[in-house]
Amino acid sequence: MSSRLILLALWSFCMVTCCLAQNSTVETEEEAMAYLNKYGYLDMTGGMPNTEERRRALEYFQRFANITMTGVLDDETLVMMNTPRCGMVDMNSPADMMRKKRYALGSRWSKTELTYKIINRTPDLPADEVDRIITESIEKWADVSRLTFTLVTSGDADILISFAAGSHGDDGPFDGPGGVLAHAYYPSSNAIGGDAHFDEDEDYTDASSRGINMEWVAVHEFGHSLGLGHSQIEGAVMYPYYTGYVPNFQLNSDDIAGIQAHYGENVGEPEDTPPTPVDKCMTSITMATRTLDGSTYLGNATHLYRRLTDGSIPDGYPKVIGVEFPGLPTALDAALFYPPNGKTYFFKGSQYWRFRNQRMDRGFPRPLSDWRGLPNDISSAFIWSRNGQIYFTKGDEYYRYYPGYGVLSYYPQPLSQWDGLPSDGVDAAFQWTNARTYFFKGSEYYRFNDRAVTVDQGYPINTATAWLGCDSDQLVVGPTSSPTTSPAAGDAVVLAPSMVAVLFSTIAAVFYSFQ
Incomplete structure (x- = not known):
């Protein structure tokens, strides 16, 4: 027997206050199939599954639980099935097993300011302790996202929290001590959407290895209330199986990535974060891109402007990045609009996001x-109209990328090869609608003539003045003019990439589905 199996067996045997009631114990194959059906690994609406369906469902479960995939109901599998857990399903369909072992997303709230109400409290702990644990547990999600929570004591609330035993008015009756510890519902327009129910038959404790740690269960269930599904990462709080009391418990990076994918990153402003620009002026640009609808976006670490096809900036800008693009964090490294599939890609650190x-x-x-x-932590991304290829920069180097293949072997190359650009690197870059490539550095930008392979004469120009309309009675002054320089010729000329480049990009988008 493996060391993991021994530990799990001891856990199930020794947890006095968590030992499973007889009616929730999984011992037979029929009970195991009912368990797999309950948590989404198997569909038994048509009766008992055949041998192949049972084997496949067991493999799905074993993979999700991170135990040996045997496809048979062995001792290790039975131990996991008898481990206290959340009552929410693990899989909506077997196809979910094709995704990587990471957070899963359900529905989300359409707002970020939420209310919660405690309907009743467990007698296991003093009432003020229950309130404190619930508040601290839900605030863990607020600390890493744009969500805010307000406790209300009267009227309705988005999230209703209650303790009950057995049947309690929904379709998920609790099963006595152990087994299912609690369950919660994804956000929805239904009255029960977002609500969290805790099994009162459990012995809830605080800061103790005895009983069931209420904080862990509460943080987990509130994750469901906010739209997170179960994760296959054992260290994540959204892992469905109770892992016991953990001192100084914190969210796992997988949990944080999940909640930020739904609601964006907490936008509190540390000292090194640019303040919110309130006068239609942004002194420097660190991100520039376009989107399929023709909009142009220019932003810094926290906020961005949207420039429409007619050159105007709509009211209400600048906006926080996560407000305009729900799910994006702040302090992005770069962005890229890829016309062959109409997608916009955002990059930060070792991750990327894809938007339509x-x-x-x-x-x-x-x-x-x-x-x-x-590499991670890139500086900028753009498509060069001269050849239709994708380029990235990082510091004083640049990379050429082919969809479906990757970075060419003889890259990176020195950025100094791009005549007229700052050799120590740029902050952002993109190809605009005139087929010129624009590079941003500090408070200035450079317009690169892709045909002549050099920066156009008269550049750099102040970014805030030319792109955002700062120091002007008109909101927007086009990037072709500035109070400090006359318009440079050629902005109205659309330089098309070569037919070979267009063909290659189109083929890549079709056959490689481009990330």
């Missing part, structure tokens, strides 16, 4: 290792 206009695609963020050969 302002809506994030399912399954993101993903690891940057998907982009073969690309």
Whole structure:
């Protein structure tokens, strides 16, 4: 017997206050199949599954639980099935097993300011301790996201919290001590959406290895109340199995990535974060990109402007990054609009996000290792109209990337090869609608003539003045003019990439689905 199996067996045997009631113990194959059906690994609406269906469901469960995938109901599998856990399903369908072992997303709230109400309290702990634990547990999610929570004592609330035993008015009756510890419901328009129910038959404790640690269960269930599914990462609080009391308990990076994918990163402003620009002026640009709807976005670490196709900036800008693009964190490294598939990609550290206009695609963020050969913490990304290829910069170097293949073997190359650009690196870059490439550095920008392969004469120009309309009675002055320089010729000329480049990019988008 493996050391893991021994530990799990001892855990199940020795947890006096958590030992399972007889009616929730899984011992027979029929009980195991009912368990797999309950948690989404098996569909028994048509009766008892055949041998192949049972084997496959057991493998799904074993993979999710991070135990040996045997496809048979062995001792290790029985131990896991008899481990106290959350009552929410692990899988909506067997197809979920195709995703990587990470957080899962359900529905989300359409707002970030939420209320919660404690309907009743467990007698296991003093009432003020219960209130403190619940508040601290829900605030853990607020600390790492744009969510805010307000405790209300009267009227309705978004999240209702209650303790009950056995049948308690929903379709998920509790099963006595052990087994299912609690369950919660994803956000929805239904009256029960977001609510969290705790099994009163458990012995809830605080800061003790005895009984069931209420903080862990509460943080887990509130994750469901906010739209997170179960994670296969054992160290994550959204792992479905109770792992016991952990002193100084904190969210796992997987939990944080999940909640930020739904609601964005906490936008509290540390000392080194640029303040919110309130006068239609942003002194420096660290991110520049376009989207399928024709919008142009220019932003810093926390906020961004949206520039429409007619050159105007709509009212209400600048906006926090996560407000315009729900699920994006702040302090992004770079962004890239890829016309062949109409997607916009955002990069930060070792992850990237993919959007269609302002809506994030399912399954993101993903690891940057998907982009073969690309380093973490890139500085900028753009498509060069001269050849239609994708380029990235990092510091004083640049990389050339082919979809479906990766970074070419003889890269990176010195950025100094781009005539007229700062040789020590740029902060942002993108190809604009005139097929020129614009590079941003500090408070200035450079317009690169992709045909002549050099920076156009008269550049750099002040970014805030030319792109954002600062120090002007008109909100926007086009990037072709500035109070400090006359318009440079050629902005109205659309320089098309070569037919070979267009063909290659199109083929890559179709056959490689481009990340």
